[in-house]
Amino acid sequence: MQSSGLYELLENIYASNTIEHMMSGKSVSRTVRGHSIIDCALYIMLLSKMIDVSLLGIEGRTDENVNEVNAEDKEVIGTSSTEQNKSSLKAKFESALQTFLEILHNKTSFENIQNHENVEEIYQSIKNEFERLSKYPTAKLWIQYMDIIKILKLFIKAERTGDWFLHLHAVHEMLPFFAATGHNLYLKSAYCYLQQMQTLETEYPDMYSKFCEGYHVVRRSNRYWAGISTDLAIEQTLMRSVKTSGGMTRGKGMTEVQRAKWLLSMPACSGINSAMQTVENLQYTTSEQHKESTRERQQRCIDYSFVST
Template sequence: MKKKTSKVQSLDFIQNLAKMLIIFKDDERREILKRIHSAENHVILTEGKYHEDCVLKLKNEYKLFTRSSQTPYFDKISEAMEEIYDFMLSSEECQFTMTQLIEAVQICDVIPHEDTIKNHLKKRFGNQIVISSRIGGVTYVCFSTTLYDILTDSWRKQKSKTIEEEENALIDSAAELIRRKIRTVICDVNQYSPSDKILINVNESIPPQLLRFLEHIIYKDKHHNEQNFNWYSKKITSIAHAIMSSARPKSFISPLQLATGATLYRKFGSKKMIELCYNLGFSCSYAEVQLYEISAACQDERLLKEPFLQIISDNSDFNVCTIDGRGTFHNLGSIEIITPAECLQARKPIKRLRSSEVPLESELVEKNRIDIQLYTKKTGSGLGIIKVQKISPEPKFTITIIDVLNVLWSYFKYARDLDFLGWNGFMSMLCAENTNYKVSKINFLPFINGPPSDYNTLFTALNNAAAIVSKEGMKTCIVTFDQPLYIKACDIAETLVFDDVLIVVRLGGFHLLMSFMGCIGTIMEGSGIKEIFSLIFAEGSVDLILNGHSYARAVRAHFILPQALSLLIFDELKRENNVEFQELLDNEEYFTYEMNFEKLKSNEHLKKLNEIFQSKLDEIENRGKTCKLWILYYKMVSLLKKFLAAERMGDWEAHLNCIELMIPFF
């Protein structure tokens, strides 16, 4: 009898047929499977045919084979799940990752699929577990118990007890409730929070019931005001994190305790101090701090988007707190200033490295090591080609808004109150409402392991700075050094070209101002200024003030003396019955403390006050050589103030203008 045949209609049919044939090991079916594979894409086009009875027989045999083979497979799945159940129930932890559960299968040779594990866990534990896959794609399994179960069990066990026993039962029930709430919180232990956000929402993983419980114990009977609330909230948070860390030592990483441990490590570098705080429950372990530092060091660099970069390099000293002062390690450290701060990519969570992923010390050092490059030019050759030309036209003192505000500050001291704000506070008050500025971000760069004053080290630093700014598409690289390194850096920058990047070596404002104050002290020598300063400061420190080495005292001294001079000038204007000046004194509404920087620019009364004051300065200057010297001193200090204002306001043009005016004094 001829067998009934049919045509192959789809590719799915061929694929299903191959799936059934592949489980059989006999030669006949292997040959059929080989034919199908060789002509799989052409069977439909050539209208291939098959016997319906043969296909039906194959399907029946396939069903019988899979039924007989599935039974031992399901038995092995059950064995694997029993291992997982034993691991979960015998563990002290309440939170597990799916990876941990899969790794718990040690005896059985079949590893269940993740979905299979989830289904079996739900059948086995029901509402006693919570399964979550929200954090970073990692699946977490947590135990939980409902409030109803806890209170019901407590009531049944403690029924008809004494008052003391009932109180203990309530405490036990509350403790059990909080303990279960702690166990149900899902915490990500695979990553750390970004360093700039580590203390934001620090109580996010703390159960509200625990915070409420501690608040009732600690804060309930205290005076409820903002100061007390802030004070006790810190204590409540600290104790809550200590409880949480103790209850879940492996499945919870406290951001508060991590920040505390990292701060102790960076501030004191003491393992004993960190371990002491860890044993008391108020810090993470020293090993965790080390892992955090290593994980942060291995994180990828953050990207920049069209930034303006400045590089600052200076001496870096390590191990300076030695008894004999020896063994101190010196190298060259650098930072980069990124403007505006928004150009820097936001910090990402830090991946917590596993023990197998922790790099060796040598690998960590090599990651950011900067090799020393040799400077082959003759030292001093660059300084020899710098041309010094006479500035034409010669720079002159010009009145700026800062000069006008200096006069206004002195006027307030004279007309209103000698206890009025200092110059710093006055300028800050005027600029408080100014929003026309960009916030910068400071980023640390790798250290250069070499003597800071060595030409090779400085050459390496300039090369590295040029590479950094060139990478961001900048053509000009501004590098700032202190005075000892500035000369050598200028020498190097004049002799070489750095990757088509123009290197601008800049002397730091601190050292420039210190040298300028030394010039002021030299010019004013023998004028009686030393005797005046000796009335205010210790006599032994006056020489340091005049040469600028005692920076903070020198700035303060040069602020006090011109203020006294301006008070004498205002007093002389009043004695002369200057009508315009007297009108300003009589009308206090002309100048108010509420004025801001922008309003004062267009204030006509302020312009009049400045004209009166400057006219009096010119008059005094023409009285003789001594008067001319002290008016010059007043102008030099005004220049000092303008330089400080330019530095703090980031005014590059004003900065250059001040330097242009300072150069003739050196």
């Protein structure tokens, strides 16, 4: 995505120095959030063209550059649907949205939107639009970007919900992108991992049944979206309790004696850390509502999505 404008899009949300950390993989949470907002903005632009709804805030910038848009670009931006098809699709969106709002207010069940007659037609319309736009290089680039973000969201969902089959599906979908971006070690490891997991049912049936029940992730609470990977669980528990200022790599050295002292003192440090938390009446708890579900965070995402468009 170099020279694609992705960096400039993120500058509408984050500072330049922050983006450098995001692009290098050092700020994972901000990276996931930033890419999710851009993905949402791209879908907003696509759907607004499909149902012929203008976006407030981009009309001015579009009018300024209208003379610079050539005939081919106009064909890319426009849709092949007739006015009648646009009106019909817009009505289907409104009907599906009404059902979705009823779910948010607990007036109906989630199964209703899955069985909604208009949802499949809307999905097929979006899929057809993607196929039409894929004929153009720039549009195809951003569609591939949206596919990558979709895989990322599937993987996060699989880890958070403990869905074993979705986890394997997401890893499988990552393989072509690992190869295309030159991450050969990730590609090799993921490929070997999938091969081993495919034989898990026959070689280790007990473990396979546990994984199918969601035990391939660790849960520190009984909430639906509370699953985390095992390495992350270690970071949040053991490594957090033994964390020291500077660690081994900043000033303390890496000699054999220092490594042995650090490793052998880890159990004692963990016990002392837990005892001090008990004395100070401190504990790690989770709130009733995820911070991403708060009204302020949702409104901020909406504002950033329209800024990105």
